[in-house]
Amino acid sequence: MAELSRxxxxxxxxxxxxxxxxxxxxxxxxxxxxxxxxxxxxxSDGPETARGQ
Numbered sequence: 001m002a003e004l005s006r007x008x009x010x011x012x013x014x015x016x017x018x019x020x021x022x023x024x025x026x027x028x029x030x031x032x033x034x035x036x037x038x039x040x041x042x043x044s045d046g047p048e049t050a051r052g053q
Contacts, residue, residue, distance in 0.1 A: 005013055015037070022029040 001017070004016060008016070019030075019033055019037075022033040
């Protein structure tokens, strides 16, 4: 975690810590994390969409 905290910002670090905690807990917690992440982050079709192609 120390290396991660040096290489990513606080918001991403928080999300990664939540994911790691879910992985350590159960499949159900992972599913819950995925749903929350999808709701918090807009979906993208990939880099082409970001460039308007």
